[in-house]
Amino acid sequence: MAEPPPAPGEVLRALRQRVAALEAHRPLGTGPLGTAEAALPLGAPALDRSLGGGLALGALHEVAPATALHLGAAAGFVLALAARAMRAGGGEVLWIQPDLAGREAGRLYGPGLDLAGLPLARVIDLRVPHERDAAWAMEEALPCRALAAVVGEFFDDRALDLTTLRRLSLAAARHGRAGGLGLMLRHHAGAAASPAVTRFEIAAAPGPRDPFGGLGRPTVHVSLVRNRRGPTGCWLLSWNHHEHVFLAAPSLALAPTALDRPHRASPPAPLGRTG
Amino acid sequence: MNDVAAGLGLAVGATIADARARHPDLAVEPHDPAADHALLVAVADACDRFTPLVALDPPDGVMLDITGCAHLFGGEAALARGVAGLAATRGLSARVALADTPGCAFAVARHGRAGGAPLVVPPGGQREALLRLPLAALRLAPERVAALAAVGLTHVADVIDLPRASVAARFDGLLDRLDAALGHLHTPITPRRPMPDLMTEQSLAEPVMLERDVLSTIERLAGRLARVLENRGEGARKLEAALFRTDGRVFRIAVGTGAPVRDPERIARLFADRLAVGEPCDPGFGYDLVRLSALATEPAGPVQTGLDANAADTVALDHLIDRLGVRFGARRVTRQVPQDTHVPESCCAALPAQARPRPVLPAAAEAEFLVDGLGPERPLRLLERPEPVEAVAEVPDGPPVRFRWRRVLHEVAAAEGPERLALPWWCTADAPPPTRDYFRVETRLGVRLWLFREGLYGRETPRPRWFLHGLFG
Numbered sequence: 187m188a189e190p191p192p193a194p195g196e197v198l199r200a201l202r203q204r205v206a207a208l209e210a211h212r213p214l215g216t217g218p219l220g221t222a223e224a225a226l227p228l229g230a231p232a233l234d235r236s237l238g239g240g241l242a243l244g245a246l247h248e249v250a251p252a253t254a255l256h257l258g259a260a261a262g263f264v265l266a267l268a269a270r271a272m273r274a275g276g277g278e279v280l281w282i283q284p285d286l287a288g289r290e291a292g293r294l295y296g297p298g299l300d301l302a303g304l305p306l307a308r309v310i311d312l313r314v315p316h317e318r319d320a321a322w323a324m325e326e327a328l329p330c331r332a333l334a335a336v337v338g339e340f341f342d343d344r345a346l347d348l349t350t351l352r353r354l355s356l357a358a359a360r361h362g363r364a365g366g367l368g369l370m371l372r373h374h375a376g377a378a379a380s381p382a383v384t385r386f387e388i389a390a391a392p393g394p395r396d397p398f399g400g401l402g403r404p405t406v407h408v409s410l411v412r413n414r415r416g417p418t419g420c421w422l423l424s425w426n427h428h429e430h431v432f433l434a435a436p437s438l439a440l441a442p443t444a445l446d447r448p449h450r451a452s453p454p455a456p457l458g459r460t461g
Numbered sequence: 462m463n464d465v466a467a468g469l470g471l472a473v474g475a476t477i478a479d480a481r482a483r484h485p486d487l488a489v490e491p492h493d494p495a496a497d498h499a500l501l502v503a504v505a506d507a508c509d510r511f512t513p514l515v516a517l518d519p520p521d522g523v524m525l526d527i528t529g530c531a532h533l534f535g536g537e538a539a540l541a542r543g544v545a546g547l548a549a550t551r552g553l554s555a556r557v558a559l560a561d562t563p564g565c566a567f568a569v570a571r572h573g574r575a576g577g578a579p580l581v582v583p584p585g586g587q588r589e590a591l592l593r594l595p596l597a598a599l600r601l602a603p604e605r606v607a608a609l610a611a612v613g614l615t616h617v618a619d620v621i622d623l624p625r626a627s628v629a630a631r632f633d634g635l636l637d638r639l640d641a642a643l644g645h646l647h648t649p650i651t652p653r654r655p656m657p658d659l660m661t662e663q664s665l666a667e668p669v670m671l672e673r674d675v676l677s678t679i680e681r682l683a684g685r686l687a688r689v690l691e692n693r694g695e696g697a698r699k700l701e702a703a704l705f706r707t708d709g710r711v712f713r714i715a716v717g718t719g720a721p722v723r724d725p726e727r728i729a730r731l732f733a734d735r736l737a738v739g740e741p742c743d744p745g746f747g748y749d750l751v752r753l754s755a756l757a758t759e760p761a762g763p764v765q766t767g768l769d770a771n772a773a774d775t776v777a778l779d780h781l782i783d784r785l786g787v788r789f790g791a792r793r794v795t796r797q798v799p800q801d802t803h804v805p806e807s808c809c810a811a812l813p814a815q816a817r818p819r820p821v822l823p824a825a826a827e828a829e830f831l832v833d834g835l836g837p838e839r840p841l842r843l844l845e846r847p848e849p850v851e852a853v854a855e856v857p858d859g860p861p862v863r864f865r866w867r868r869v870l871h872e873v874a875a876a877e878g879p880e881r882l883a884l885p886w887w888c889t890a891d892a893p894p895p896t897r898d899y900f901r902v903e904t905r906l907g908v909r910l911w912l913f914r915e916g917l918y919g920r921e922t923p924r925p926r927w928f929l930h931g932l933f934g
Binding site: 288294390404427 | 773774775781782784785788789793794795796799809811814835837838840841842843845869874875877901903905906907908909910931932933
């Protein structure tokens with residue numbers, strides 16, 4: 187006698203589980219062995235809610251500048267994520283930079299890293315000749331337990347086909363401990379399909395002034411344009427490099443420029459075209 | 462000059478015109494010492510399979526120290542035959558001699574009985590072997606040989622029994638050469654390569670061609686090396702695999718590590734990475750000998766695994782750094798270490814991570830930068846060289862108001878500065894480099910950039926130039 191056919195809901199759930207297993211990322215809120223999924227809270231409640239508790243560990247995340255001009259801000263955001271992962275789980279950060287990326291957008295600058303909250307003693311800086319090598323190095327490094335985060339920069343997207351990206355996200359899931367954090371800093375925003383769990387687009391935003399009237403904490407406009415585990419959204423965040431935490435920043439978009447700054451209070455000096 | 466030419470009665474030192482006059486169809490090649498030397502080096506490479514101690518004996522000799530090696534090849538005679546056979550397969554005519562001392566081997570090889578068979582001087586037989594040889598066999602200068610001939614001394618037998626005191630008085634240096642050849646004076650050879658600390662090799666009856674097979678052989682050798690290293694309480698810092706091709710060519714692959722290793726799997730992994738990116742090793746008809754040497758070793762205690770997770774993590778990280786270093790070059794895997802200078806380009810040095818530099822930031826600097834609410838004073842990214850921008854600024858030393866960088870016009874919304882940095886004028890003999898005034902600016906879009914004005918307006922230059930040097934996060 188044949189078994190009774192399962193209820194339609196059962197079939198659907200079983201299929202969903204199979205799809206999830208095939209896609210190698212687990213349903214929201216569950217980790218391997220049914221434990222709560224390891225996530226890295228970023229400190230800004232609205233963003234953490236969207237991400238389902240925080241940035242998923244053992245996964246690949248993409249960060250791109252909204253336009254090439256905002257690359258510095260995107261790099262700062264990646265750095266902040268890495269610094270936060272380091273603070274949460276210990277370990278070191280490997281930052282992989284292809285030669286072309288360094289030539290076009292500057293090499294990592296030690297004093298700047300340190301000031302932004304990533305201690306130099308715990309950063310390994312790898313320069314590779316080509317994007318292909320960056321992908322290789324990233325895949326090799328992601329499972330390493332001693333690394334809190336692996337950052338790979340990609341100037342030229344052509345090396346990143348779907349197979350490579352998939353290998354990278356599988357490598358991130360193989361991390362020995364709670365899970366490695368794979369951060370890809372893509373120099374060009376693109377809409378190509380990717381197995382990455384999230385994709386952020388970053389633009390710099392006018393930041394607050396410090397107590398002395400100078401430039402305050404860096405502020406970025408964070409758009410979560412792809413999120414496999416929750417809704418997308420936009421936030422204005424500033425990075426507190428001292429506490430390693432993201433803060434929701436008040437929008438300054440309409441604030442007047444600081445004409446009351448002390449050195450502007452005096453009659454404007456004559457302008458000269460130099461250079 | 463080859464043997465055929467010698468048979469025609471030609472001699473070294475004759476002019477080409479004379480030789481051509483006697484034999485019009487003579488083929489003449491210009492002398493090429495560099496090519497000769499390259500050939501000699503290739504021969505020495507091929508001889509490496511017999512012993513690690515191979516010395517060049519220019520212009521035309523190779524000296525092998527086979528102490529302790531002969532039994533591996535079935536005795537001295539068999540080894541000498543092996544060397545001769547190796548030369549024959551490469552189409553070279555070689556004279557091979559084997560003796561107790563380098564001097565005696567030199568003499569017998571060059572002046573002994575001509576013919577293909579290698580000459581083996583039995584142990585202690587130097588005297589008999591040398592007796593009938595001309596004095597030139599003792600590596601004396603030609604004028605010295607001529608001087609000796611003038612007094613009727615032409616062969617070793619003529620001088621070997623003369624009273625030593627009178628020989629020493631009249632012919633300076635002759636006795637030393639004689640004693641060296643006879644073995645009364647110890648004369649070590651100077652090997653081309655340093656003697657490795659440890660060495661193990663595997664000769665293969667069937668030459669291997671596939672990378673996979675080479676690597677599994679290396680792993681097997683590494684296993685043998687590991688046992689010895691463990692007994693000595695050491696690990697290898699520098700390893701070299703030598704692949705001997707059947708036709709005598711040798712490929713050497715070296716890998717270095719940041720910490721002493723002896724795990725065979727790790728060693729094999731490093732070589733796999735090196736093979737994947739290094740210059741291609743054409744296996745030809747296969748390799749018939751693989752040798753693994755530990756060129757440098759360091760003390761390393763026994764590792765207890767499984768108890769301390771942190772230690773295991775450190776080892777894993779070291780291994781990762783080694784592998785990245787092997788693949789991309791150790792200079793590309795770096796840690797940045799602050800330096801004692803204020804010049805922005807050089808205040809952080811990138812040192813190889815394998816060397817385990819320990820960055821130390823002065824405590825004062827750290828405290829200063831951690832004031833809450835301030836933006837960082839140094840950019841995240843520094844351009845390899847400052848890029849010139851067109852800027853409009855207040856004279857003499859105000860911040861820029863707007864500037865054009867990479868063809869985009871930026872309006873400055875806020876600026877901090879100037880931070881005046883004088884470049885090291887004490888280092889240059891001629892005109893000092895212009896002073897730089899650095900500004901941190903935020904454009905209307907919020908993009909933060911690091912600009913500087915080169916030269917002080919009116920004092921150093923009438924037209925200061927502006928450059929963009931870094932990007933803030």
